[in-house]
Amino acid sequence: MPIALVTDSTASVHPTVADKxxxxxxxxxxxIGSESYDEGVEGGVTTDQLAEALKAWTPVSTSRPNPDEMLEVYERLAGDGATEIVSVHLSSELSGTFESAQLASRRSPVPVRLVDSRQVGMATGFAALAAADVRDAGGSAEDMVAAAKERAAASTSLFYVDTLEYLRRGGRMGAAAALLGSALAVKPILKVDNGRVGPFERVRTSAKALARLEELAVEAAGDAEVEVAVAHLASAERAATLAERLTGRLAEGLGDREVTVGEIGAVLGAHVGPGMVAVCVARRTTHSG
Known part of the structure; x- marks a missing residue:
């Protein structure tokens, strides 16, 4: 493997897909409380555990991999034969993971090309998969970086949350914005914009918010070929309904691709809270496989 590809667990790339x-x-x-868990590994925290802890107001926090941990990954890949590494991560505006990768790259035994996706969740995952498509087609590390950045920029990430309180508590949103979003029982829709998560629209009820989320996803897709992912935390029925409706409305753009549905990773889930439903619309680019 002359070019190794790395991402982080918030990208929501399923372990089977990552391995393949x-x-x-x-x-x-x-x-959670005094216990620390790795995300996305066997024996790690489950989304049910996370949702129950959040509902019970048990202290929940998240942390990035430190630079030494990132360096260990790069050194292992180099030892396995990689001559270059492309490392694709969630927005540097939301996590120190990219900074850890930067610091580790300076000590890596092989060159590391870094991609700040300016995205979260499956939008970062789609960026990593675009890089994999280019590598599989014989492209260079530089081509992989360009593909990842292009795919991330072509993706739209939208979230419905029951409350902004979890984002406020995690420091991802100011108290004033959280208070505004919670006023009069308004249900907020959030959007990732230039690497940050912020209020996008306010709707009066959860039913109207989810209907609006659907409309926004359809608008984001337009007439383009797309891949769509729906994620949730303790809201499987809502997510399944949204995915079903988007499958019908975006059939032409989806082609033979399915709208994927799954639970959001624990790290992102800790900041958005139970009841969250998210949709990522990723327009297919010149580098999409």
Whole structure:
């Protein structure tokens, strides 16, 4: 493997897919009470555990992999024969993971090309998969970086949350914005914009918010070929309904691709809270496989 590909666990790349596509996934950590868990690994925290802890107001926090942990990954890949590494991560505006990768890259035994996806969740995952497509087609590390950045920029990430309180508590949103979003029982829709998560629209009820989320996803897709992912935390029925409706409305753009549905990773889930439903619409680019 002359070019190794790395991402982090918030990218929501399923372990089976990561293994098949040759993507190394570095876990972030979730701390519940006094217990720390790696995300996305066997024996790690489950989304049910996370949702129950959040509902019970048990202290929950998250942490990035430190630079030494990232360096260990790069050194292992180099030892396995990699001559270059492409490392694709969630927005540097939301996590220190990219900074850890930067610091580790300076000590890596082989060159590391870094991608700040300016995205979260499956939008970062789609970026990593675009890089894998280019590598599988014989492209260079530089081509992989360009593909990942292009795919991330072509993706739209939208979230419905029952409350902004979890984002406020995690420091991902200011108290004033959280208070505004919670006023008069308004149900907020959030959007990732230039690497940050912020309020996008406010709707009066959860039913109207989910209907609006659907409309926004359809608008984001337009007439383009797309891949769509729906994620949730303790809201499986809502997510399944949204995925079913988007499958019908975006049939032409989806082609033979399915709308994927799954639970959000524990790290992102800790910041959005139970009841969250998210949708990522990733327009297919010139580098999409």
């Amino acid at each position: 596509r040759g993507i190394t996934v570095v876990p972030l950590q979730v701390v």
